[in-house]
Amino acid sequence: MTMVRKLVLLGTGLIGGSFALALKRMRQVEHVVGVGRNLANLERALELDVIDSACQDAAQAVEGADLVLIATPVGQMGRLMQAIAPVLAPDCLVTDAGSTKGDVVALFREHLGTRLAQCVPGHPIAGSDLSGAAAARYGLYEGRRVVLTPLPETTPDAVARLEALWRLCGAEVYRMTPAQHDSIFAAVSHVPHLVAFSYMNALLERDNIDACLDFAATGFRDFTRIAGSHPDMWRDIALANNRPILDDLRRNVAQLQALIGLIERGDAAALTGFIERASRARVAWDARDKEKQ
């Protein structure tokens, strides 16, 4: 018997599609329904066997489902939860893949308040520049981390079921509170993106911008890769997780101002200390991270 009878992807892109593919390969899902607004994308998902059937109506799609993965931008989740609430089967597990959790938990409470026992907010850490069903692939979650932020109301059984499914996809599963999640990801994901956007905008103010971009090389490429990310997604994240993000952005401003002071004063010793502190931390992280792999 498969672990999932009918999986519904609300949002049929890289994240949802790769989840479906992983479960299909393990023969742990009987039928996958893809829901989305972009018909061409749904057709592509069918062609690639990411999904077995496509549907444009979320409520109709989830009938009889035992697992729903909401893998859209967070901005669309409230509407979808509201649409599916009346038709969800009592035992149907609902999870999501949003990169912020405090706001998604609030949506779960607002729209699915009577069935929180079966709701497990989650965040698979598998960012990529790519999007759409065509980007979905087997193995995306191998060795990747998935954070689950169950609610006090969520049953241990629901969490365990979802955890087992992500493990089957090859992921390492962690549990924490939504607040812990949002604080950590503000620090190591959201703020780097916002600092990279700000850097690009500062660069665009230069008179010689074309000459500058002509000589941008590997360091620039890596440093700014995340600055090419989707504006709507990152606007939503910045607003949804504003408190920890604002704290970290202010810390970045303070560090930059301290650095400006050191350079203005030509304080070589303090400048060495400033850079050494950063460099050592980065080198130590890299060593630790490689050890884990």
Add this chain to the structure above:
Amino acid sequence: MTMVRKLVLLGTGLIGGSFALALKRMRQVEHVVGVGRNLANLERALELDVIDSACQDAAQAVEGADLVLIATPVGQMGRLMQAIAPVLAPDCLVTDAGSTKGDVVALFREHLGTRLAQCVPGHPIAGSDLSGAAAARYGLYEGRRVVLTPLPETTPDAVARLEALWRLCGAEVYRMTPAQHDSIFAAVSHVPHLVAFSYMNALLERDNIDACLDFAATGFRDFTRIAGSHPDMWRDIALANNRPILDDLRRNVAQLQALIGLIERGDAAALTGFIERASRARVAWDARDKEKQ
């Protein structure tokens, strides 16, 4: 006949070593002398045939040389120029590989003022996390850019000779003034490094730093890669190129403060605009850069 009879590397690491290897492969250099303070590194360079002989004394090494490449940190260049000035052969071409040019030009003027006709300050753009002679490799400069910033006193023949050598290494050669060079590299190299150091230091102020680093993923890895760079080198660059760097750092602070204001006010439309401007510029740069390759 080879283009270079005796090449002296003042500093026998990735940059100098790879230049020597490229010229050796093209059979355009008869003898390469490696100079450096680290004996083990010089021995490794000999074993790997990066150099043909090693020497710890710069003045002794350059006797009879027709090309000297100063490929040390900029902080060591003045002392080396001073040491070699009395013994340089009249036709010997002197160049460097420093990442800043205004300060290196000042050193050329100070220490080699009587022979600027043969001096061609340069900057091969081939950064890497690796260093030391063991990191030197054939092909490092294939398709890479090299900027030459000749002085008004430099003879066209000297510039043409050096340009031909870098072309033999597979590099594209550009000429500009030291000020143009320093402005461009402040924007796309120096400031990204300094912003990355500042970001790491802001992160280190957090109480939950260990948990944060545990969940740092690909975006963090790329964004902070340059934060692992050598403190001494980057202190020197920050001080040497302080004026354009300070301008750009202040522009970064202003952008971050604007962003903080948008998030505080929850101004979704302006926030979308802010991110879109950055994202479009990065995506356009990427497309243009890939086209070139």
